[in-house]
Amino acid sequence: MAGRTDEQHRIALFIDFENLVTNTGISSNNFDLQPALDQLLEQGKVVFRRAYCDWSRFADAKVRLHDVGVELVDVPPSTRAGKNSADMRLVIDALELCYAREQIDTFVIGSGDSDFCPLAYKLRENGRTVIGLAVKEASSRMFVNACDQFIYMRPKSRGDKEKEHGGKGHKGDKSDEGRGGKRGGKGGKDEGKGHKGEASGKEGHEGKGGKSKAEVPAIAREVVQSLLRRATGPLNPSLIKETIVRKEPDFDERDHGFSTFARLLEALEQEGLLRRIQQGRQGYVVGPDTDLPVATEGKGGKGRNAKAAAPVEEEDEELESYPDPEDEGL
Numbered sequence: 001m002a003g004r005t006d007e008q009h010r011i012a013l014f015i016d017f018e019n020l021v022t023n024t025g026i027s028s029n030n031f032d033l034q035p036a037l038d039q040l041l042e043q044g045k046v047v048f049r050r051a052y053c054d055w056s057r058f059a060d061a062k063v064r065l066h067d068v069g070v071e072l073v074d075v076p077p078s079t080r081a082g083k084n085s086a087d088m089r090l091v092i093d094a095l096e097l098c099y100a101r102e103q104i105d106t107f108v109i110g111s112g113d114s115d116f117c118p119l120a121y122k123l124r125e126n127g128r129t130v131i132g133l134a135v136k137e138a139s140s141r142m143f144v145n146a147c148d149q150f151i152y153m154r155p156k157s158r159g160d161k162e163k164e165h166g167g168k169g170h171k172g173d174k175s176d177e178g179r180g181g182k183r184g185g186k187g188g189k190d191e192g193k194g195h196k197g198e199a200s201g202k203e204g205h206e207g208k209g210g211k212s213k214a215e216v217p218a219i220a221r222e223v224v225q226s227l228l229r230r231a232t233g234p235l236n237p238s239l240i241k242e243t244i245v246r247k248e249p250d251f252d253e254r255d256h257g258f259s260t261f262a263r264l265l266e267a268l269e270q271e272g273l274l275r276r277i278q279q280g281r282q283g284y285v286v287g288p289d290t291d292l293p294v295a296t297e298g299k300g301g302k303g304r305n306a307k308a309a310a311p312v313e314e315e316d317e318e319l320e321s322y323p324d325p326e327d328e329g330l
Contacts (some may be wrong), residue, residue, distance in 0.1 A: 006161060009044030009129070010103050013037075014050035014090050015070070015110035017058060023157035024112075024135040026060040033068055036133055036151055042109060047104065048097065052086035087111075091119050096128055105129060109147075112139030120146040132249070139250075150250035214257030216267050219248050223286070224273055236282030237265060 021028045040046050049070040054077055055062060062072060075086040085125050107123050109116050112134030120130045120143070132139070134145040135155065144150045227235055241261050244251050250307060258264040265285065268274050274285050 001086040009106045010039055011044050011046045011106040011108060011131075012048035012094070012097055012101075012104050013040065013046055013050070013108045013110065013133075014072075014094050015108075015133075016087055016090055016113065016116075017051045017053040017061070018086060019111040019113050019138075020134060020153065021058065021061075022138075024153075026135060026153065028058040029252055031061050031064065033070070035066065036153055039151055042094055046108075050093065052090050064208065087113065087115055091116070093182070094119060097124065098128060108133055110134065112143060114142040116141035117143055117146045124148070130139060134210065136223070136250070144250050146270065147249045149245050152250060152252065190243075214263075214267065216264065216271065217251075217256050219244055219251065220264060220268065221271075221273060223247065224268055228274065228285075228287045231287070234279065236287050237283060237285055240265075273291075 002052045015033075017028075017031075020026060021031055037046065049068070050073055051070050052073045052075050053104065055072055055074045056076070065072060075089055078085050085140040090109075090111075094109070097104060098107070103262075105127075105181070106129040108131045109120065110133040111133070113221045117140075120132075123130050129149070130147045132143060134143075134150075134153065137150070139150070158268055220240075224240060227240060227243060253259075253261050256264070262283075265274070265276060269276055272288050274286055275290060277284050277286055
């Protein structure tokens with residue numbers, strides 16, 4: 001991307017703030033950018049952060065945005081109806097940065113508006129990766145497909161709000177996982193969801209948004225089968241995830257009940273579509289019939305993986321140094 005050779009990306013974040021807090025379930029007084037920012041920081045350095053809107057209307061969000069290092073660009077209304085030109089300013093600044101700062105290889109557009117499709121196309125033409133950021137219910141499908149990746153912001157659920165106030169919010173998702181037997185009278189509904197999760201080869205994972213049914217998505221099966229058919233060796237799991245995201249930019253394993261992508265691969269392994277192996281410190285994926293030692297990740301994980309990886313090296317050394325000792329009657 002843009003001539004970069006290292007793995008750490010330089011990311012520019014542009015936010016059309018009004019678009020993210022208008023009819024989205026997120027208000028300016030509970031707007032929380034940190035979860036989305038954490039996902040971006042996993043991919044590289046966010047070296048540019050800017051949000052556009054008429055800040056006289058959303059003054060209660062200014063402090064929280066300042067706290068995460070976002071520069072606020074005030075765009076006062078330019079018409080009698082109160083409409084401003086925040087989207088135009090955003091587009092101009094993004095293109096200017098694209099041409100002036102070649103080291104910035106990833107652009108994040110915080111909006112779900114399809115008006116930003118031409119910007120996404122132009123940035124991609126110039127070799128940049130484009131990531132969309134918006135609320136799912138307020139995102140145009142056209143804009144989602146115009147991006148290389150799409151991150152959904154999630155309005156706070158009732159359970160999250162109860163936890164913040166220290167009330168009865170301990171009935172929320174994480175406490176259910178840790179102490180499933182304490183749900184008493186409401187257990188029937190939750191237990192039903194748990195059984196469905198086990199039927200898919202997974203325990204019911206309760207993620208953001210309260211979804212508990214773990215179900216392998218069709219896109220994951222298709223990509224895994226296609227890649228394994230063409231593979232000439234073990235596949236890195238990150239390649240599988242990147243391929244899925246290229247086909248479905250807004251893919252997120254948590255939407256299907258899996259807390260991590262490794263959990264999704266575990267479910268695919270239980271379905272017999274792949275095998276997970278360990279080579280050194282790196283885990284790989286191979287076809288279900290591949291003749292390689294299995295080293296799947298389990299609850300006790302690292303110790304078992306380390307033991308499973310060792311025989312691979314020992315067998316190679318035996319074949320090189322001691323040809324077939326068992327055939328000689330040993």
